[in-house]
Amino acid sequence: MKKLKNxxxxxxxxxxxxxxxxxxxxxxxxxxxxxxxxxxxxxxxTKLFYAxxxxxxxxxIADSSRK
Numbered sequence: 001m002k003k004l005k006n007x008x009x010x011x012x013x014x015x016x017x018x019x020x021x022x023x024x025x026x027x028x029x030x031x032x033x034x035x036x037x038x039x040x041x042x043x044x045x046t047k048l049f050y051a052x053x054x055x056x057x058x059x060x061i062a063d064s065s066r067k
Contacts, residue, residue: 021059028052 016022028049035045 021056021063024052024056024059028056 031052032045032049035048
């Protein structure tokens with residue numbers, strides 16, 4: 001049973017790291033933090049954040065239509 005659980009965890013983690021949505025979501029957290037650190041104005045940071053969120057949603061729609 002332990003081997004099966006270990007296999008499932010590796011498979012799940014592999015799927016996460018192969019997912020575009022994962023990288024878009026990660027970017028939507030990291031990029032605004034970097035933008036704040038660099039001192040970019042709030043309007044530009046907000047536009048960037050919304051662009052990244054729309055990529056996540058768009059990729060989700062594209063993935064759901066493939067199934």
